[in-house]
Structure formats: structure tokens, C-alpha cells
Amino acid sequence: xxxxxxxxxxxxxxxxxxxxxxxxxxxxxxxxxxxxxxxxxxxxxxxxxxxxxxxxxxxxxxxxxxxxxxxxxxxxxxxxxxxxxxxxxxxxxxxxxxxxxxxxxxxxxxxxxxxxxxxxxxxx
Numbered sequence: 129x130x131x132x133x134x135x136x137x138x139x140x141x142x143x144x145x146x147x148x149x150x151x152x153x154x155x156x157x158x159x160x161x162x163x164x165x166x167x168x169x170x171x172x173x174x175x176x177x178x179x180x181x182x183x184x185x186x187x188x189x190x191x192x193x194x195x196x197x198x199x200x201x202x203x204x205x206x207x208x209x210x211x212x213x214x215x216x217x218x219x220x221x222x223x224x225x226x227x228x229x230x231x232x233x234x235x236x237x238x239x240x241x242x243x244x245x246x247x248x249x250x251x252x
Contacts, residue, residue, distance in 0.1 A: 145171035154217035
């Protein structure tokens with residue numbers, strides 16, 4: 129198995145984490161230590177989940193990928209909330225984080241479909 133640092137899904141997760149580290153620095157104080165902290169922690173969790181899914185085998189990989197896909201959805205919700213409460217310094221920071229999250233979601237969803245084709249058949 130390839131080392132996770134060479135995977136495009138890892139690059140997407142890392143890019144999102146770095147982007148959010150920079151964006152949260154510019155959050156208003158009211159949001160920096162609450163919503164900003166949760167965004168940063170969720171982005172870091174996404175990185176850990178990619179590494180865990182890559183190292184796991186069979187059933188454990190499927191579980192890790194399910195958790196990864198769920199965490200991406202959680203990130204989308206947090207980003208929407210941050211935009212609604214005007215935590216981002218500007219729209220471009222929100223848009224950049226959203227694009228990175230959507231890319232990560234597509235990649236993690238595709239990875240999950242390759243590992244668990246029955247999961248996508250049940251949802252369709």
C-alpha cells in the first residue's frame with residue numbers, strides 16, 4: 129500500500145487544514161476560540177482519518193472511510209455555520225475552504241465506493 133503522504137486525498141486534507149489554520153487567525157475573537165477551534169480540530173481529524181484508512185485492512189478500512197466521509201459532512205456544516213455568522217474575514221476564505229472540502233469529499237467518497245461498493249448501492 130502506498131504511504132498516505134503520496135495520496136491525493138491526503139494532500140486535499142492537509143491543504144484544508146493549512147487553509148483553515150490561516151483563516152481562523154483572522155476570525156473575530158468571539159469565534160476564534162469556539163467555532164474556529166472546532167474547524168481546526170475537525171480538519172486535523174480529517175488528516176488522521178486519511179492516514180488511518182490507508183493503514184487499515186478490509187473491514188477496518190471500510191469503517192475508517194465511513195468515518196472520514198462523515199467527518200467531511202461535519203466540516204461542510206461547520207463551514208456553513210461560520211459563513212452564516214460572518215466568522216470569515218472575507219468570502220474568498222470561505223470559498224477556498226469550501227472548495228477544498230468538496231474536493232476532499234469527492235475523493236473520500238470515491239475511495240469508500242471502491243472499498244464498499246454495496247454501501248453506494250444501498251444509498252442509490
